[in-house]
Amino acid sequence: MNPLSEEWNIAVCGLNCAKCDIYMASHGNKEVRAKLVEWFKKERNLDIDPVCDGCGGPLERHWSPDCKFLICAREKGVQYCFECGDFPCEKIEIFSSDGHTHHKRAVENMKRMKEIGLDAWIAEQKRKG
Secondary structure, eight states: OOOOSSSOOBOTTSOBGGGOHHHHHTTTOHHHHHHHHHHHHHHHOOOOOOOOOOTTSOGGGOSOTTOHHHHHHHHHTOSSGGGSTTOSOHHHHHHHTSSOHHHHHHHHHHHHHHHHOHHHHHHHHHHHO
16 A cells, blocks of 8 residues: 655655655645646746656556556555565666655665565654654
């Protein structure tokens, strides 16, 4: 079960959607939404509607409906990469080492989630404060 709250919405790949600007913008944060719309217009010359319900939502309301982790998880019938028998696979290892520290941290977090379970991991994070 994916514990949904204002603080926690764990994605298939281990990222916390609740901390993502696009997710926050599509869930009522008007300030973040305005900044995103302005940034995409200025930097990419795109008029966007930042909409994402996270990995558990319908693909038409997902920021990256072609996400390789989301597609793979749905094909394998798991909600999170760490639930897969192939975890950690080559795709997730590449993601972990792509130079983005939050990707590496997400995969490290998933290894811990696999060890103790998602709910226990979230409780552990809350204790760390």
